[in-house]
Amino acid sequence: MEDQSAQWPIGRLLAAASRAVEREWDERLRAIGLQHAALIALDIALRNGPTGADVIARTARVQPQTMSRTLERLERDGMIVRSPHPEDGRRRLVTVTDHGRQMWDTARHIERELLPDDPELRARLGAILAGSRGTPPVA
Template identity: 85%
Template sequence: MEDEPAQWPIGRLLAAAARAVEREWDERLRAVGLQHAALIALDIALRNGPTGADVIARTARVQPQTMSRTLERLERDGMIERGPHPDDGRRRVVTVTEHGRTMWDTAKHIERDLLPDDPELRRHLTAVLVAARAPRRRS
């Protein structure tokens, strides 16, 4: 008997689907010069406007050091600029450049081509994430 995905436990099916999509997405992003972490940082920075690296890291749910490396690459590649914070000279503000916007637009097209937005799928995946983050009761 073949190992049919339709018969797999839901956790295995979800993990396998996520890995397959992520592999293809990462490959397509690399082909245009982006990494997945960079896309997340660009997306957050574009949605929030000029903002601190700490906000981007917290929103992405990664450690500040991890985000710092991503932002260094983005700055080196001309996709963001980091300048002084208007209210606190010790902090820096991340701003997406025109090149960064172009790269983000390109990446969004890749995402839509790979996995068109399906409201039902979005609803189910959101429910999975909410359930996974909910506090667990001990029996």
């Protein structure tokens, strides 16, 4: 059967491509023991340094309870440690461990294999997101 996707409206083509990439990306992450939400949390924590779970949740645009479950898995798997906040004993700081950094590095390598960076595509997708009514997702 001949591929008809060249005839599809651009919105349908973009949505189908997005789903295909997301499926492959999720499968590859699962193969190394990561979920996409965990990768987002690791990325935010690495960019911000030791930080609160509330900041990670807000940056990722998810509810604190949702992020809490993700952080529990990351801590169980040795990718982060949570320690008391020096200025507020009710809060805990999230710090990425060496193992977490290695997992993040591996995931970024897989991402580059799956979708090598293309500045033109990046610019076009960024323009689509900038023109959309919603806010772009993190990572």
